[in-house]
Amino acid sequence: MTDDRAKDRATRRDFLANTARLAGGIALASVVATQTSRATPATMAAAIKKVVGEAPLRKGKVAIDVPPLVENGNTVPLTVSVDSPMTAANHVKAIHVFNEKNPQPNVIGVHFGPRAGKAAFSTRIKLADSQKIIAVAQLSDGSFWSDEADVIVTIAACVEDLQ
Amino acid sequence: MLRTLFFTSWRGNAIFAIAMLAATLPVFATEIPLADRRSDYEFMGAQTRAMQDDDSANPGMLGVLDGEALWNRRDGAAGKSCADCHNDARSSMKGVAARYPAYSPAQGRPIDLEARINQCRTDEQKATPMKFESKELLGLTAYLALQSRGMPIDVAADARTQPFIAAGREIFNRRQGQINMSCAQCHDDNWGQKLAGAPVPQGHPNGYPVYRLEWQSLGSLQRRLRNCMSGMRAEPYAYGAIENVDLELYLMWRARGLKMEAPAVRP
């Protein structure tokens, strides 16, 4: 009797584990369809290089504010701010945000004018998986500064059929 | 014996653990004591709550704007708008969404707000009914539900509606689907615990129609119930099915007194 019960549990265990994995797969499929074309740390680095060129990328001045654990990867609140007086002599010209595991590495690029007041913005982004995001700020003196954040993306436990 | 069972996926572990726990529970789970009931809002993260709290950041408000335009739009063979009969929704529709599903003498049973809107469209405007989950119907229900924001849910529980509340309660407590679990086992008995990293809410409908992050759009309570049932690996009821409406009525009765929050934001 104990053997049969153990066997039943084994098959039910496999079924549930597979169901759970399938649930994860279906949810991810609604955000990222093709496994073949995905950003990687290498493509993210290439996208950053397009902005930064040969200049050194220093850590600092930039602050990413993103929840460390997000409830749904479809809508992730993101705020990026840069410590800067925003004067004509010393200001932030642009902030570019990149990701490493979505199908493509860019997230957003924002450009500030002389009347910005504050070098900061907020938006909502899509993250296909738990991953790193990097924000690069381009300053008026030609220097580049960055910050990075690791985000864990969970999915809703009950997954909708595509119908 | 249970100690030796192991999964590679911790999510599978969680679902299995709950299923095993659920297997030992009686079929009619205990209802949450009235004083312990909390809106699903309280189980969300701070950022999602902030999205709901700010009307200029809540994407559901875009639907409300659509609904406001539709309220004033003349339509159908009768060439009437909602406003032509009901005037300013801010006064005439105050408290209405908090009372739905409500008994319809014409149908001999309770109907939900979507069905009531469509009844007006066909009977009064002589227009075609709006489809479930269409931008129009969602916008109008969001606009109407907004007029009840902050008011306590107050569906009638009288001789006419009691049989339907009971029918909805039976569905809520019935084991279904491949996992053979009932709604109650998670939402009455295990609310507040985590399933696959996310807290299990009590499952109250006080925010509908909701902007669900998973959908990236507004959606009705029936859509959410259908999601729940597919998630439980059970066959969902069709849009407009009386089982869905009975469930909606039971859920609203179960949430009686909780404040309306529509259009809410949910993960």
Next chain:
Amino acid sequence: MTARALINVPAKARRGEIIEIKTLIAHPMETGFRVGLNGALIPRDIITTFRCTYNGEEIFRAEFSPAIAANPFLTFFTVATATGTIAFQWEGDDGFSAAESAPITVE
């Protein structure tokens, strides 16, 4: 085609005050990476650029990618310099174009 948009600009501000502007516009932001029910890729349909001008002068600009969530929400800051109009322009795939504006009184 006019898409629904919600703008939040303070009606009044003091000269030199830094104000926050919030924008929210209805748009599906279809990434182009999702597979539809028939097995084919759903074509990309996103907003690509956003521009804000204050009395005609550009004060903020953004380039969106498919990684921006549906119904794009964007907040930023500007210095209140003069009474006038703050104008917003979104452009995107398939000729998408939307414009909004809000008045501001600066004392």
